[in-house]
Amino acid sequence: MNPHLSFNEADREAVYRVIAERRDVRRGFLDEPLPDDLIGRLLAAAHSAPSVGLMQPSRFIVIREQAIRKAVFQIFEAANRRALDSYSGERAERYAQLKLEGIREAPQNLCVLCDRAHERGHGLGRQTMPETAIYSTVCAIQNFWLAARSEGVGVGWVSILDPADIYKLLNIPDHLTLVAYLCFGYVAGFASEPDLERFGWEKRVDAKTVISYDRYSEDCVS
Amino acid sequence: MNPHLSFNEADREAVYRVIAERRDVRRGFLDEPLPDDLIGRLLAAAHSAPSVGLMQPSRFIVIREQAIRKAVFQIFEAANRRALDSYSGERAERYAQLKLEGIREAPQNLCVLCDRAHERGHGLGRQTMPETAIYSTVCAIQNFWLAARSEGVGVGWVSILDPADIYKLLNIPDHLTLVAYLCFGYVAGFASEPDLERFGWEKRVDAKTVISYDRYSEDCVS
Numbered sequence: 001m002n003p004h005l006s007f008n009e010a011d012r013e014a015v016y017r018v019i020a021e022r023r024d025v026r027r028g029f030l031d032e033p034l035p036d037d038l039i040g041r042l043l044a045a046a047h048s049a050p051s052v053g054l055m056q057p058s059r060f061i062v063i064r065e066q067a068i069r070k071a072v073f074q075i076f077e078a079a080n081r082r083a084l085d086s087y088s089g090e091r092a093e094r095y096a097q098l099k100l101e102g103i104r105e106a107p108q109n110l111c112v113l114c115d116r117a118h119e120r121g122h123g124l125g126r127q128t129m130p131e132t133a134i135y136s137t138v139c140a141i142q143n144f145w146l147a148a149r150s151e152g153v154g155v156g157w158v159s160i161l162d163p164a165d166i167y168k169l170l171n172i173p174d175h176l177t178l179v180a181y182l183c184f185g186y187v188a189g190f191a192s193e194p195d196l197e198r199f200g201w202e203k204r205v206d207a208k209t210v211i212s213y214d215r216y217s218e219d220c221v222s
Numbered sequence: 223m224n225p226h227l228s229f230n231e232a233d234r235e236a237v238y239r240v241i242a243e244r245r246d247v248r249r250g251f252l253d254e255p256l257p258d259d260l261i262g263r264l265l266a267a268a269h270s271a272p273s274v275g276l277m278q279p280s281r282f283i284v285i286r287e288q289a290i291r292k293a294v295f296q297i298f299e300a301a302n303r304r305a306l307d308s309y310s311g312e313r314a315e316r317y318a319q320l321k322l323e324g325i326r327e328a329p330q331n332l333c334v335l336c337d338r339a340h341e342r343g344h345g346l347g348r349q350t351m352p353e354t355a356i357y358s359t360v361c362a363i364q365n366f367w368l369a370a371r372s373e374g375v376g377v378g379w380v381s382i383l384d385p386a387d388i389y390k391l392l393n394i395p396d397h398l399t400l401v402a403y404l405c406f407g408y409v410a411g412f413a414s415e416p417d418l419e420r421f422g423w424e425k426r427v428d429a430k431t432v433i434s435y436d437r438y439s440e441d442c443v444s
Contacts (some may be wrong), residue, residue: 005374005409006372007236007239007373007374011232011236012236012372012373014232014234014237015237015240015371015372016267016369016372017233019267019369024272040429046429052379052381053418053424054416056426058432060432060433060434061435062433062434063435063436064436065436079350083349100347120424120427121418121423121424122309122424123308124305124320124322124423125382128305128381128383128384128385129382129383129385132379132381135360138357139363139364141361142271145361146237146241147241150229150233150237150238151228157274157354159347159350159354160351162350163350170437170438171439172438190227196275197276201275201346202276202343202346203276207269210278210280210281212282212284213283213285213286214283214285214290215283215290215392216283216335216392216394216395216398218395
């Protein structure tokens with residue numbers, strides 16, 4: 001192999017390590033805003049994600065105003081009450097104890113949108129699978145998440161929100177699709193296991209249980 | 223900052239570099255199959271992606287059989303002819319010259335599926351935004367792509383396919399959603415710019431044009 005092709009061992013290990021040590025963070029955010037240049041680096045990493053037809057459909061709103069974060073928290077609370085009502089017994093008790101957002105504690109939030117019908121890219125790759133525009137934006141989120149982990153910045157994805165409420169609050173036009181709402185900031189530490197595993201909600205399964213070969217096989221799949 | 227929190231400078235640079243140097247690869251695959259343990263590392267990296275409620279909904283089919291890859295190529299060809307018909311003039315000429323898949327040249331393909339209604343995760347985070355199950359699978363794809371880049375392995379996402387044809391060919395049950403079809407393998411090199419830019423289809427825009435602050439602003443957005 002051409003040595004320029006692959007990364008050296010230390011660099012390759014860093015890549016695998018950032019993937020393994022990334023966490024969905026909803027607690028332990030420090031009350032110290034991130035410098036603008038750091039936020040810029042993270043968003044540049046997001047923006048350089050793969051995009052179908054090179055359309056670069058992702059749009060980002062960096063939210064720092066406390067009043068807005070407080071209003072988003074209220075939107076979360078309403079949705080979370082409805083979610084809690086859907087569980088019963090021990091499962092409801094466990095759900096109630098989980099901390100599922102860090103909207104107010106994190107000095108920054110990020111609303112991630114997709115302009116799914118933008119003319120950039122001239123529709124290439126979107127005729128048979130138009131959903132790839134939104135998938136491009138999700139790739140951008142994962143880039144953001146990994147770059148953040150390498151900078152000691154925790155990121156949490158909050159999906160317990162009614163998107164319609166967020167559109168109104170943030171003046172988002174209808175032609176954009178809300179893909180994600182994230183909280184992010186410096187943290188006191190990263191847990192070695194996912195919170196949902198630490199607090200008894202769910203356990204991870206082995207990768208071998210989700211792989212088949214040549215054709216789909218139910219045997220290998222959990 | 224706690225030094226354990228953030229990566230050291232060299233490791234952080236490796237993370238940013240893998241993000242910047244990842245390419246959508248459809249040409250230049252070497253006729254040298256990847257070792258099983260390398261494929262295993264890439265899929266483990268994919269499987270450790272964030273997933274809503276820790277549901278780990280992604281399913282992977284590693285395709286190496288030549289007859290299957292040939293059949294997938296025919297599915298691509300039919301969709302690509304229809305796509306070409308939708309362009310006219312100079313744009314059609316440019317489209318016809320693009321190489322948009324490496325299905326037969328790459329010794330491996332990967333079909334990525336999502337079991338979007340799986341009970342694992344107990345529905346957490348999916349009540350207001352059920353689409354987050356599929357987004358979890360897209361995060362897994364981006365992990366795979368970045369880990370592959372660090373190993374000198376090129377990955378190309380082929381979305382010019384009729385999903386219904388792929389379901390039939392690979393025996394995929396209806397409850398799974400086809401999220402992506404990838405070709406991957408060792409490559410002779412990685413281009414410094416995206417192919418769609420090199421071959422005049424589209425140009426990248428600056429990250430600054432897609433960022434607003436606190437509320438959505440049309441001003442900053444291209």
